[in-house]
Amino acid sequence: MSNSEIYHNPEARAWKYTYDTDIRLAQAFHRRLPGYQESPLVPLPELAEQLGIRAVFVKDESSRLGLPAFKILGASWGTFRAVAEQTILPLDSSLEELASAAHRVNTVLFAATEGNHGRAVARMGKILDVPVHIFMSRFASRETCQKIESEGAHVTVTVVAGTYDDAVTKAYDESRRVPNGLLIQDNAFEGYERVPAWIVEGYSTLLVEVEQQLQHQGLEASTIVTPIGVGSLGHAVVAHCKSGGKHINVLTVEPENAACLHHNLKAHKWFTIETSATIMNGLNCGTVSPISWPVFVKGVDASITISEVECHNAIQYLNAHGVNSGPCGAASLAAVRKGATIDPKATGLAEDAVVVLLSTEGARNYPIPRSCADLIKRRP
Ligand SMILES: Cc1ncc(COP(=O)(O)O)c(C=O)c1O
Structure with missing residues (x-):
């Protein structure tokens, strides 16, 4: 060596x-x-x-x-900051205040994942009781998809035909199509830097x-x-x-x-x-x-x-x-x-x-x- x-x-x-x-x-x-x-x-x-x-x-x-x-440490704070910004809430708000503000504006969470990050975002969706859409690459195992889905009925998992990067692009595009969609992604890319910094x-x-x-x-x-x-x-x-x-x-x-x-x-x-x-x-x-x-x-x-x-x-x-x-x-x-x-x-x-x-x-x-x-x- x-x-x-x-x-x-x-x-x-x-x-x-x-x-x-x-x-x-x-x-x-x-x-x-x-x-x-x-x-x-x-x-x-x-x-x-x-x-x-x-x-x-x-x-x-x-x-x-x-x-x-x-991963939940980053996904939870990233989600909190993103929803707080969307609903103009102070950063010492309680989870209850956050959840009711998210409901008021119909927040929907999106993420792409190899597994752990997506499950963490799905868990935050459960805590806030809002819908979550998770995108995974074609390499995703059935077991990993099931673990994410096990977070509850509010979660939809979609496996895309391509790679992890393709899954990120899909999650980003979908999050922009839905009013008050929020992409909670742990990697930055051009034009998307604030949530990863919070994570x-x-x-x-x-x-x-x-x-x-x-x-x-x-x-x-x-x-x-x-x-x-x-x-x-x-x-x-x-x-x-x-x-x-x-x-x-x-x-x-x-x-x-x-x-x-x-x-x-x-x-x-x-x-x-x-x-x-x-x-x-x-x-x-x-x-x-x-x-x-x-x-x-x-x-x-x-x-x-x-x-x-x-x-x-x-x-x-x-x-x-x-x-x-x-x-x-x-x-x-x-x-x-x-x-x-x-x-x-x-x-x-x-x-x-x-x-x-x-x-x-x-x-x-x-x-x-x-x-x-x-x-x-x-x-x-
Ligand atoms: C279990 C585990 N360890 C380490 C990492 C690496 O973290 P990062 O992608 O922030 O470098 C990940 C990322 O998904 C992970 O799931």
């Missing part, structure tokens, strides 16, 4: 991010949602010892507001929780590892890590088959890549959200890609250590394991490191990667 497998930007350490809005509003809103609780921060002392670092923790997002992924703000709650959970143990994170799809979560991670006087290292991770940020960073240029199938469905994105790209260029310390097998092995490890983690979530562990063998310094794994792995989703079914399946078959 050569160092070229890691992108490293030593200048990112000192870079400063300044929030242009008050993210405490998002935290206060999340606390008003039914069933809000901090997600667990689980220590992995054995892994810290193996890596030769001070501590490793996993932020376990397998049960966030009753859903098996972190990024919504994810900050997860990072503030991490900070407070570590503070209770007298610790501070030195490295946070985040999976990247379109990059909205990663954007929130960089913002947190490089603001308020903090200089926390950010290590991003993507599947080898869909490493849009990694390739963009290496080329120092924003462009779309071709992706192919991966068990890390939520990370299968070919274009970094354009509002997040400038933040990544300045603020990502290191970026790494992982194989399907490395991801599968990381899932097995986490599950064996009591952490309920699916493919996108376990990618963070696979990244530090790989980083430790290639270049521990560049990946933020110094001896005194306190590393936080964001495990963004709980366990789910996925096809066992081929080389692992072959090994299992060959066993006597």
Whole structure:
């Protein structure tokens, strides 16, 4: 393995991010949602010892507001802000006030998704009791469609003939055809930037929780590892890590088959890549959200890609250590394991490191990667 497998930007350490809005509003809103609780921060002392670092923790997002992924944090705040703007409500309004304002103007929510985001928007539709239209690519599994539909009779799921990008275009077009249709999308595109920016703000709650959970143990994170799809979560991670006087290292991770940020960073240029199938469905994105790209260029310390097998092995490890983690979530562990063998310094794994792995989703079914399946078959 050569160092070229890691992108490293030593200048990112000192870079400063300044929030242009008050993210405490998002935290206060999340606390008003039914069933809000901090997600667990689980220590992995054995892994810290193996890596030769001070501590490793996993932020376990397998049960966030009753859903098996972190996405509801962004989708809920994005929906709240969009409906509040549409109905001219103040940002400290209650959910009841929001729901009755949405009814008054017949709000309809739209989104395109690979799965978790769409289910989160569908859940917000249920909370507000408004219709939701979700669009998915032709790669969508029946199981994923059913999970979104399980949010209730107010949800319609449509599978389009094309890719995820085609599903986004369809969702956008449909949202504009309906009076008071609102597209709640987590990736920005030309002319559509405000809702994705609110979704990024919504994810900050997860990072503030991490900070407070570590503070209770007298610790501070030195490295946070985040999976990247379109990059909205990663954007929130960089913002947190490089603001308020903090200089926390950010290590991003993507599947080898869909490493849009990694390739963009290496080329120092924003462009779309071709992706192919991966068990890390939520990370299968070919274009970094354009509002997040400038933040990544300045603020990502290191970026790494992982194989399907490395991801599968990381899932097995986490599950064996009591952490309920699916493919996108376990990618963070696979990244530090790989980083430790290639270049521990560049990946933020110094001896005194306190590393936080964001495990963004709980366990789910996925096809066992081929080389692992072959090994299992060959066993006597
Ligand atoms: C479980 C999971 N983890 C991580 C991500 C990546 O988040 P983002 O697309 O904001 O980069 C996604 C995106 O859908 C996801 O579903």
